[in-house]
Amino acid sequence: MELIDKIVELKKEKKAVILAHNYQRPEIQDIADYVGDSIELSRKAMEEKEAKIIVFSAVDFMAESAAILNPEKKVLLPSLGARCPMAQMLTVEEIKRWKALYPLVPVVLYVNTLASAKAYCDVCCTSANAVKVIESVNAETVLFGPDRNLADYVQRKTGKTIIPIPEWGFCPTHLLFQPEDVQLLKMQYPEAVVMVHPECTLEMRNVADFIGSTSQMCRYARENNAKTFIVATEEGLLHRLRKNNPEKQFILAYEGAVCPNMKLNTLERLYTALKEEKHVITVPKAIAERARKALEKMFELIN
Ligand code: 5XR
Ligand code: SF4
Numbered sequence: 001m002e003l004i005d006k007i008v009e010l011k012k013e014k015k016a017v018i019l020a021h022n023y024q025r026p027e028i029q030d031i032a033d034y035v036g037d038s039i040e041l042s043r044k045a046m047e048e049k050e051a052k053i054i055v056f057s058a059v060d061f062m063a064e065s066a067a068i069l070n071p072e073k074k075v076l077l078p079s080l081g082a083r084c085p086m087a088q089m090l091t092v093e094e095i096k097r098w099k100a101l102y103p104l105v106p107v108v109l110y111v112n113t114l115a116s117a118k119a120y121c122d123v124c125c126t127s128a129n130a131v132k133v134i135e136s137v138n139a140e141t142v143l144f145g146p147d148r149n150l151a152d153y154v155q156r157k158t159g160k161t162i163i164p165i166p167e168w169g170f171c172p173t174h175l176l177f178q179p180e181d182v183q184l185l186k187m188q189y190p191e192a193v194v195m196v197h198p199e200c201t202l203e204m205r206n207v208a209d210f211i212g213s214t215s216q217m218c219r220y221a222r223e224n225n226a227k228t229f230i231v232a233t234e235e236g237l238l239h240r241l242r243k244n245n246p247e248k249q250f251i252l253a254y255e256g257a258v259c260p261n262m263k264l265n266t267l268e269r270l271y272t273a274l275k276e277e278k279h280v281i282t283v284p285k286a287i288a289e290r291a292r293k294a295l296e297k298m299f300e301l302i303n
Contacts, residue, residue, distance in 0.1 A: 003267055010274050017051040021058035022214040023236035023262040028057050035240055037215045038062035039126050042069045055274055057265045059084040063281040064115045068288045075281045078273040079264040087112050089169045090146035095120045098143050098165045107143045115283045118291035124298045127198050127213035131157045136301040145169055153198040173259040174199035177232045179207045181254050185230050193226040197233040221245055234259045
């Protein structure tokens with residue numbers, strides 16, 4: 001039996017749902033019940049009342065959020081090594097240090113943080129709703145982490161003072177994009193629309209026709225009449241974009257834009273994870289409760 005058939009069979013037998021982030025390998029996206037960004041997927045998990053097991057094919061912090069929002073389900077991460085380096089950049093000690101410096105300033109954290117960090121913030125946001133969340137926060141100055149580029153993007157959009165914590169946080173994959181590459185591609189495809197993720201540098205954001213998260217890029221590409229798109233985000237999203245828009249052309253703005261952490265999840269590891277019910281992602285109750293409040297506050301502000 002083929003590996004894919006084995007996974008489908010096991011999935012039924014165990015009442016499992018497979019969720020894949022937009023940056024997962026094509027073969028994983030194809031076998032998944034849902035493909036999306038981490039919050040879309042966590043919400044899907046909440047809707048799947050019958051499911052006992054959630055295989056969350058993504059990185060550590062995303063599986064943690066799913067576990068926090070779905071405490072009665074078993075959340076499995078196919079590869080334990082799939083950890084987001086940006087999430088590691090903001091420790092609880094660092095947050096406490098900034099809070100001590102600015103005791104009256106609210107802390108907004110990007111969901112790309114560990115649950116332990118989320119437990120120390122007022123509200124979370126994703127790259128899709130960061131601007132809306134910051135606008136809704138009743139303060140002109142906000143502590144924001146860990147992504148410095150997203151912080152800068154939100155500051156420009158909202159006019160509020162955003163203090164990045166740490167001062168230097170970044171996504172190593174999105175930092176790889178350079179405007180020179182886009183300029184060359186534009187000579188070849190002058191009509192192309194340029195979509196850039198807000199985790200990219202300001203120089204990259206300056207050459208964008210559209211700046212948005214993975215879910216926003218999907219919507220934009222569907223609704224926009226352009227035939228060709230130059231895309232500055234992790235290459236996995238291009239599989240989804242091409243699949244959903246077969247008549248359009250998508251070009252990755254830099255060939256090497258791969259998140260190696262996301263790619264640690266393979267079909268083989270997903271199969272083993274489902275079969276052996278590993279690696280179970282759990283969050284200590286006290287932390288989970290506080291992190292859950294920050295996530296729920298985000299849902300409140302954006303609805
Ligand atoms: O960089 C990421 O990890 C992906 C992403 C996205 O656009 O999907 O930035 N994730 C955030 O939006 C967090 C929520 O899903
Ligand atoms: Fe983390 Fe960047 Fe990979 Fe997303 S793409 S999981 S932010 S390293």
